[in-house]
Amino acid sequence: MGVFPEYADGLKDIEGFSHIILIYHFHLARPGRLTVRPYMDNEEHGVFATRAPGRPNPIGLSVVRLLEVRRRRLTVENIDVLDGTPLLDIKPYVPEFDVHRVERIGWLEKNVHKLPEARDDGRFTR
Amino acid sequence: MGVFPEYADGLKDIEGFSHIILIYHFHLARPGRLTVRPYMDNEEHGVFATRAPGRPNPIGLSVVRLLEVRRRRLTVENIDVLDGTPLLDIKPYVPEFDVHRVERIGWLEKNVHKLPEARDDGRFTR
Numbered sequence: 001m002g003v004f005p006e007y008a009d010g011l012k013d014i015e016g017f018s019h020i021i022l023i024y025h026f027h028l029a030r031p032g033r034l035t036v037r038p039y040m041d042n043e044e045h046g047v048f049a050t051r052a053p054g055r056p057n058p059i060g061l062s063v064v065r066l067l068e069v070r071r072r073r074l075t076v077e078n079i080d081v082l083d084g085t086p087l088l089d090i091k092p093y094v095p096e097f098d099v100h101r102v103e104r105i106g107w108l109e110k111n112v113h114k115l116p117e118a119r120d121d122g123r124f125t126r
Numbered sequence: 127m128g129v130f131p132e133y134a135d136g137l138k139d140i141e142g143f144s145h146i147i148l149i150y151h152f153h154l155a156r157p158g159r160l161t162v163r164p165y166m167d168n169e170e171h172g173v174f175a176t177r178a179p180g181r182p183n184p185i186g187l188s189v190v191r192l193l194e195v196r197r198r199r200l201t202v203e204n205i206d207v208l209d210g211t212p213l214l215d216i217k218p219y220v221p222e223f224d225v226h227r228v229e230r231i232g233w234l235e236k237n238v239h240k241l242p243e244a245r246d247d248g249r250f251t252r
Contacts, residue, residue, distance in 0.1 A: 003174075007182055009160040012172030016232020023149070023185055034135040046138030048129075048216040051223070056133055057214045059149055061187070063226055088183045090174040094234060096241050097177070099225055100189055106142020108220060115222050 001074055001087060008072040011090075015069040019093035022079065024060045025086045029053035040111040049106060060085070063093050127200055127213060134198035137216075141195040145219035148205065150186045151212040155179035166237040175232060186211070189219050 001022075003011065014020065032054025035044040047055045065077040074090075105112065127148075129137065140146065158180025161170040173181045191203040200216075231238065 007160065007174075010172040010174045010182065012161055012170070012175060013233055014172055014175040016230055016235075017175065018228045018230040019226050021187065023183075023187070034133065035138055044138070046136040046140055048133075048136045049138060049140040049143065049218055051217055051220070055215060056136065057149075059185075059215045061147065061149070061217065063224055065226070089181060089185045091177055091187065092175050092232065092234070093226065093228060094177070094231055094238075095228055096238060098189055100145050100191070100219065102144045102219060102221055104142055104144040105220055106218065107139055108218070109142075112220075112222060 002072045017092045019063055020066050021091040021093050022062045023089040025088055026053035026058035026060050027086055029058040040114045045107050128198045143218045145189055146192050147217040147219050148188045149215040151214055152179035152184035152186050153212055155184040166240045167233060171233050
């Protein structure tokens, strides 16, 4: 993925970070209802308690490992978005801001084992 | 902080999560240059390698501890945004997606000790 040529200078020094946060527009998401039944569960949950793409502001977020930067092109690991998804922002992933030890993950608690197996060896398992 | 009444149903079950991701609009950020000198450093870095608010798409992101939910009002811990900042989205913070063990944090490596001390006891220290 990449940024438009006019934003290439904004990538300076990003190669120093092993992980980055991508923020993108779920451009093909249809506006959905405010409660949704996630694919992993049989019950309805508020859309803000899920990561479903059809949300009031269809903004997506992924933390990915940054493999390579060539000018304005980034190669990242395991990004799970549709081709052509518009990238809104890139931020460095900083443990002091972004890593928290959670006590509760709500309805996901009993479903988290259904998540696709993490292929990123650096990812914590709970 | 809270959501507009018409989105209140979207918060169903969010109280089950100890941490949430807030995505907001840096509504007072002035469009900035593509390279910036962060307050912690003396060198210029690409804006995408920083968390500076003046970015091509002025979108901010914070992970916060969720303390209480009352109807459409959320009480969270230690949020560091200006009063009146428009909230764009709320997502559950899920370790399987959001927690990664980083190897490198680029220019922040030598500056990270200048970050405000974490008051969230649950936060990892590196």
